[in-house]
Amino acid sequence: MRMAVLPSASLVLPLLFGGAPPDPGLPLPPAREGLVFEAGTSEVTVESLLSALARSTGQELALHSEVRREFERTKVKLESAYQVPPEEVYSFVEGLLAPEGVLIAPLTGGKRPVLGVWAPAGNRTAGLFVQEPMPLSPAHYDEAARHPALLVRTLVVFEHIDTRQLQTQLRQLQTQLRQLLVDPTGFQNVVPVGERALLVQGRAAYVVGLVRQLHEVDAAAGRGEPVTLSVPSSEEGAR
Amino acid sequence: MRTSLGTLAFLFAACASPSETTANASASARVDDLGLAPVSAPLVLPPGAREVSLAWLVDELARLTGQELVFVPEERERLEALVEPLEATSVVPDDEVYAFVESLLVFHGYVLARLKEGTPTMLAVVGPGSGRSSAEVPYVPLEIHDRDALARHPALLFQHAVHFENLDSRQLQTQLRQLLVDPTGHCNVVPAGERSLIFQGYGLRLRSLMVLLAEIDEASAVRPVAQTQAEQPPPGR
Numbered sequence: 348m349r350m351a352v353l354p355s356a357s358l359v360l361p362l363l364f365g366g367a368p369p370d371p372g373l374p375l376p377p378a379r380e381g382l383v384f385e386a387g388t389s390e391v392t393v394e395s396l397l398s399a400l401a402r403s404t405g406q407e408l409a410l411h412s413e414v415r416r417e418f419e420r421t422k423v424k425l426e427s428a429y430q431v432p433p434e435e436v437y438s439f440v441e442g443l444l445a446p447e448g449v450l451i452a453p454l455t456g457g458k459r460p461v462l463g464v465w466a467p468a469g470n471r472t473a474g475l476f477v478q479e480p481m482p483l484s485p486a487h488y489d490e491a492a493r494h495p496a497l498l499v500r501t502l503v504v505f506e507h508i509d510t511r512q513l514q515t516q517l518r519q520l521q522t523q524l525r526q527l528l529v530d531p532t533g534f535q536n537v538v539p540v541g542e543r544a545l546l547v548q549g550r551a552a553y554v555v556g557l558v559r560q561l562h563e564v565d566a567a568a569g570r571g572e573p574v575t576l577s578v579p580s581s582e583e584g585a586r
Numbered sequence: 587m588r589t590s591l592g593t594l595a596f597l598f599a600a601c602a603s604p605s606e607t608t609a610n611a612s613a614s615a616r617v618d619d620l621g622l623a624p625v626s627a628p629l630v631l632p633p634g635a636r637e638v639s640l641a642w643l644v645d646e647l648a649r650l651t652g653q654e655l656v657f658v659p660e661e662r663e664r665l666e667a668l669v670e671p672l673e674a675t676s677v678v679p680d681d682e683v684y685a686f687v688e689s690l691l692v693f694h695g696y697v698l699a700r701l702k703e704g705t706p707t708m709l710a711v712v713g714p715g716s717g718r719s720s721a722e723v724p725y726v727p728l729e730i731h732d733r734d735a736l737a738r739h740p741a742l743l744f745q746h747a748v749h750f751e752n753l754d755s756r757q758l759q760t761q762l763r764q765l766l767v768d769p770t771g772h773c774n775v776v777p778a779g780e781r782s783l784i785f786q787g788y789g790l791r792l793r794s795l796m797v798l799l800a801e802i803d804e805a806s807a808v809r810p811v812a813q814t815q816a817e818q819p820p821p822g823r
Binding site: 398401402405406407408409410411412415454455456457458459461463478479480481482500502504536538539540541543544546548 | 668669670671672673674676678679681682685686688689690692693694737740753757758761762764765790791794797798801802805806
């Protein structure tokens with residue numbers, strides 16, 4: 348069953364701040380409204396966050412019913428009550444959704460855009476599932492770095508390093524990068540193409556952080572310098 | 587095609603097209619640039635509704651296009667059980683109806699397969715409900731004439747041959763295998779000769795792949811230059 352479009356009074360409420368934010372460059376509809384949390388709100392459900400994002404951006408959500416039910420039960424903590432301006436709605440909501448394993452990607456645009464939402468619960472219960480990453484060009488890296496739950500795919504071309512060797516080397520890295528490389532869902536991945544190109548697929552903020560670091564590695568390799576590659580955190584990727 | 591004519595007969599026998607289909611029969615006399623029946627009016631969601639079933643959306647697509655949509659009974663039952671909560675009930679413009687309905691279908695693992703050429707157009711709705719993949723349905727894949735068609739039809743099955751200037755298609759297929767894993771069984775990639783790949787799949791995935799492959803081919807074109815630079819001795823040596 349569907350929850351009310353508007354979250355309960357103790358949850359998120361939209362607030363018109365007036366004035367649309369500038370076009371972010373990514374094919375995502377801009378947020379038209381900010382968010383405001385009532386005083387004393389200490390937690391919100393994931394479902395209410397997603398609904399707030401949908402209302403603010405005018406998107407329809409594609410979401411498995413099992414996932415929606417789980418989102419109605421799952422709550423995230425808020426440290427303090429505050430307002431979120433329109434230009435920060437995506438980053439704020441995605442930042443709370445990403446630790447819950449949520450991935451989003453647009454399915455179609457236009458006047459009635461549809462946003463696909465994926466979560467681990469869907470993978471367990473929904474069986475067949477389709478979620479296609481959004482193509483990301485280098486021109487949009489800065490904007491993409493503010494999207495920790497947006498599933499993207501980008502092609503990185505190097506001047507000096509052999510990407511087949513690089514992929515093997517990257518496997519040795521720990522934690523998040525390891526998850527990126529061996530993700531069983533296939534949504535997050537790193538694949539060499541030819542000798543000088545690497546396809547990187549995953550959460551936008553993390554992907555951009557990783558790609559920037561790999562470009563530093565490539566430049567250093569061109570200068571003949573030794574390079575140490577460290578794994579960027581999601582927060583670093585978002586900056 | 588692996589499917590026998592018996593399968594086709596089964597599909598037609600199980601045809602569950604909505605009664606409203608004939609209400610707009612004139613639409614089937616016309617076709618759009620892909621040979622599909624055009625949408626005759628905007629999609630009006632039930633006022634105040636908080637959810638609709640995927641079966642309702644498919645029926646509306648059939649009604650608005652005057653097009654036969656074919657199901658096996660298991661698919662019909664599953665589509666009726668799949669409910670899509672609505673964030674808004676604003677009208678879907680007629681030029682976005684295919685994309686809106688198809689994006690929700692493909693998200694749940696369903697694709698649309700054209701069963702024949704010419705008018706009246708006829709589409710099969712294929713998904714996980716019957717345990718069949720599109721490979722088991724005798725569909726006539728549509729060819730891509732422009733990339734925008736893929737964006738307008740995220741669930742429609744296409745077939746497209748891509749020719750590369752700078753890439754070995756057999757090697758590329760091997761390298762991309764990790765990305766081409768398709769749990770729905772609707773997509774396929776086959777190398778043809780040394781410089782071509784034939785793609786079968788739904789619009790959402792093919793569009794993403796076409797963008798990607800164009801970037802890869804372009805990057806491969808500049809690779810020899812980069813290699814030449816990399817092979818030069820570093821400064822100071």
